[in-house]
Amino acid sequence: MPDTIYDALRESHEVQRSLCRKLLRSKPGEGRQELFTALRIELAAHEAAEERYLYVPMLMNDAGLDSSRHALHEHHELDELVEDLRERPPGDRGWMNTMRKLSKKVHHHLKEEESKFFQVSGKLIGAGDKLKLAKQYRRDYQRMVDKLRAQ
Template identity: 60%
Template sequence: MDNIYDALRESHEVQRKLCRQLTRAKPGDAQAQEIFRALRIELAAHAAAEERFLYAQILLDDMGLKSSRHALAEHHEIDECVEELAKCRGKPDEWSGWVKKLSHEVHHHLREEERKFFQVSGKILNDRQKQSLATKYRKDLKRMREVVAP
């Protein structure tokens, strides 16, 4: 049966793929801008849905407080990198540095989340909750992709 972690890993793989593509794209290239747009949408939609349907649940439990606050802080760091990268259009030297930083922050966050946060939250949630949260997360992720796209 599908659970919240399966659902999250799907978006994580999309994020990893887009980060790889962006680091390989030429700065200033139209393709780089399109990849960045897709990554920006995926990151924002994923973070919103994940914060609503996983982090909020885990914040309510003392055992999950520290790890969920840390994960939220990393989402904020990623958001700041995205904002800085958006300002670098037409500045290839700055663009490349921010692409590397963003890719590093995303990969670090996903690795840490999958290795640590999933284990902590897995002890807090029961199987029924994990399945229910997957459904809610997927629905909100789809909705948020449309909300942040324009």
């Protein structure tokens, strides 16, 4: 069966979960900065491509407004926590507390998205569009990863 937008998103979701787990188990100086950079890039690339190729089509449908707005709000909350972590060294006292908050929010968002948002959007987006959106998402996601790594 060909790849849908949901298959593509779930791949990134698994990467996000894995990076959060690794970061929570990490000690200062054990590659924590590199893991955080990988998570930051993964979240930013995923959010940008997901917002463009799943949330925008949902926002165009009255039945998708509330769930899309909620998901966008959660992305903003994740971004705020990532910025907080970027502004302090990974060995800083409060860094791991903020990382725990970020991990909790990431896991909550992904669970909610997979258990609720995908079901709502799945009813509103046609089968052909799900395939097309997957290709567009993957292309934009990779472009964003490349751009963010180069910065």
